[in-house]
Amino acid sequence: MTTSHASTLAEIREVNLSYLLLAQRLLQEDRESAMFRMGLAAPLADVLETLSLAQLVKIAASSQVLCRFRFDDHAILSSLADKEKSTALAQTHSAILMAGQSAGQIG
DSSP: OOHHHHHHHHHHHHHHHHHHHHHHHHHHHOHHHHHHHHTOOHHHHHHHHHOOHHHHHHHHTSSSOOOOOSOOSHHHHHHHHOTTSOHHHHHHHHHHHHHTSOHHHHO
């Protein structure tokens, strides 16, 4: 394994663990809001909430990035990137667009 490849895998593990820890913390603080913000369906939220730290670390070690961009839709990405809109307005617009999608579409 090359140094570059090993470094990439380490970065993926770091992103995965950060994402999983954030998801778990948000779910514990406010489940409904976390599910909406992260695009999680209830069954997945149930599993994430119950994972131990050891399980999170094991899952994070995957060579695949576990999180993905939620703005597969051009309208959502365009709304977030619009230089003419204020940040608050862009975020509100994208939240409205994402709220219209099912968790299966964005999660």
